[in-house]
Amino acid sequence: MIKHISALILSATLLTACGQAKVDAQKQEIKETVTTQQKPNIIYIMADDLTTQAISAYGGIYKDIAPTPNIDRLAKQGMLFNDVLCTNAICGPSRAAILTGNYSNENGYYKNEGGGKFDETKWTFPQEFQKNGYQTSLFGKWHLGTEPQGFDVFKYHNSAGQQGHYWDPVFNENGKDVKEKGYSTNLSTDFAMDWLQNGRKQNDPFLMVLQYKAPHRPWEPDTKYEKLWDDIEMPYPSTFNDDYKGRELTAGDTEMTMDYFSRRDMKLEEPEGLKGVDRIKWAFYGAKPGEIVQPDGMTAEEGKKWRYQNYIKDYLACVKSVDDNIGRVLKYLDDNDLTDNTIIVLTSDQGFYLGDHGFFDKRFIYEESIRMPFIVQYPKMVKPGSVNNDIITNVDFAPTLLDVAGIKTDQKMHGQSFKSVLKGETPADWQTGMYYHYYEFPYWHHVQPHYGIRTQDFTLAHFYYNIDVWELYDLNKDPEQLHNVYADPAYAQTVARLKNELKALMAKNGNDKSLADFRMITDKDFGSIVDQKDDETSVRDVLTQE
Structure with a gap:
């Protein structure tokens, strides 16, 4: 009798366990179905004038001295692109190309200097996300002259022609100027983090555009990094002493060599009592031909190296703050179980010269200026640690982001989606060449x-x-x-x-x-x-x- 009761209990227990297992399996199936149907979040991060030479994931001469662990983490967990190219390597025109998916001749924004303002009636990809139920936000640098469209919330640099300032900058917050206290790279991330935590509906998909001023000129580091590399001499690029032989009228006829750094760039101490125009003239002395800034007694070669050392240390210190703040964003996603369903893009508006060919700045069709850093992390689609060598351009960003989010649009774009590339599958008919065009002259840098x-x-x-x-x-x-x-x-x-x-x-x-x-x-x-x-x-x- 006892054996019979025990058998009944065991049988009931097994049936209960089997039933529970079936319920659990059904719950898991429902969960997976909901997950696969869930729209991805997108965080688009762009640093101004950030170049591949300054990112340790890309290798290079600074990788051990000035590593970028948080950006490198994106590469380890996502896809690093080696051949993403800018169609017009200068800030505003590149931003316009990215937003519209079209070349300058279509979006109408050809130049920074004397280029007017970006036409705010133009279609941009954030507007399409907004129209399709995404919460949209913009924090940091905009630099297109007009007010951003397609964002529920924005807070962008609104001083110095929207270039902004590193310290205590003025931001346009949803149409109203607000002066903030602090360092701009940290502040932009503060605004973004506050919106992620408190400003959005937690269960609805979002597109957040986070665009840093750094490491744009005048390369002002956060206080804690100002003297980070004072005790070392940074290495020099192999082309640092390029003599421009056979390229005298092009690469050899510019105002972007080591001779064109200003007193402000070199962080020289300003004399007391200067005001107005006199103060500006003093600060920008060095930016014109024949105005060489260097300590007395130095030879031309010593002065060139001195200017480079000041420049590269400040530039890389600014990048370090960018990397730190990207780490803050990644931690928030991890802590709030958002990483798996969030597409993170890390890029710049173009490349930049770090003493390569004796230059700073960008503009040329040459490699250092047109090659953009570009890294994508998206666990649901992108294989960790993958590397891509296909030619992709900045007009391809908009159609790709829309495609990955499953958003259909009738908007015509020069660019094309590389969603399949993110999956590790390059189409047989993918582009094998890129058209480039730069228009601005003679301001700035005489290119x-x-x-x-x-x-x-x-x-x-x-x-x-x-x-x-x-x-x-x-x-x-x-x-x-x-x-x-x-x-x-x-x-x-x-x-x-x-x-x-x-x-x-x-x-x-x-x-x-x-x-x-x-x-x-x-x-x-x-x-x-x-x-x-x-x-x-x-x-x-x-x-x-x-």
Whole structure:
């Protein structure tokens, strides 16, 4: 009898356990179904003038001295892109291209200086997210002249032409200027963190755009990092003493070498009593030709190295604060179980020179300025530790973010989605070359307007404003781009092929105008700095000339 009762109890227990297991399995299935149908959150992080040379995940000469552990963590947990390229390597135009998915000729924002303001009636991808039920926010740098559209909440730098200041900056908070106390990189993250914690509906998907002023000029570090590397000499890039041989009219004729740092850049102590115009003149002395800033008694070579050491230490210290604050964002996501369902993008508005070729700044079609850092973490789609070498451009960002979020749009864009690339699957017909065009001249830095094509093997460029110079670089044999082989007979067929490819790309993107039209874009607001001949030669004709 006791055995019989025990058997009944055991049987009931087993049935209960089986039933509970079935219920648990059903709950898990429902949970997984809900998870797969859940819209991803998106955090788009962009630092201004951040370059791959300053990120240890990309390697380089600073990786052990100035590591970026939080950015590196994104790369370890996501995909690091080696060949993401900017279509117009300067801040405002790049931001406009990213927002609209279109080249400058379509979005209308060609230049920073004298370029006007971004047309706020233009479609941008945040508007599409907002229209599709996403909570949207913007914190940090905007730098497009007009008020942001498509954001439920914004708080952006609104002083110095929206460049902002590192310390105690003025922000536009939803239409009202507010002066804040503190360091801008930390403040922008504070605003973002407060919105994540208190300003949004916790169960609804969100798009948050977090854009740092750093490490933009004048490279002012947080107080705790001001003297971080005072006791060491930073290494020099291999092309630091480039003599620009064979490139005298292009790379050799700029105002972005180590000779063009100002007193403000070098953090020299300002004399007492200076006010108004006199104070500005003192601070910016050094930015014009012939105004060399360096301690008395130094040779030209010693002065060049002294300016570089000041610059690179300040720049990398600013990057360190960016990395610290990215760590704050990642910790919040981890602590609140948001990591798995959040797409994190880390990028910049273009690349930047860190003494490479003796330069600072950007603008050229050359590698250091057009190659953008780009890292994506999204556990549901991106394999941890993956690396991609496909050519992707900044006009591809908008269609990709929309595609990954499952948002359909009828908006026409030059860019194309690389969602499949994030999955590790590059389409057979993916782009093999990029069209580039830079228009601004002579302000700032005196870089000749030029257009060109960049493939994985070659860079071909035409500098056209008041010179007529072609350059070709073999990126396999000459990755540092020191030798212009355009006139080398051995590359004649390559030149012809690349010109045909460039012509096709310019036509595809609706920008195969005349050289006179291109010069008019450069001259707008400031006028021509030379007597231009009427030149109705179309780029199509230029590219078909032997």
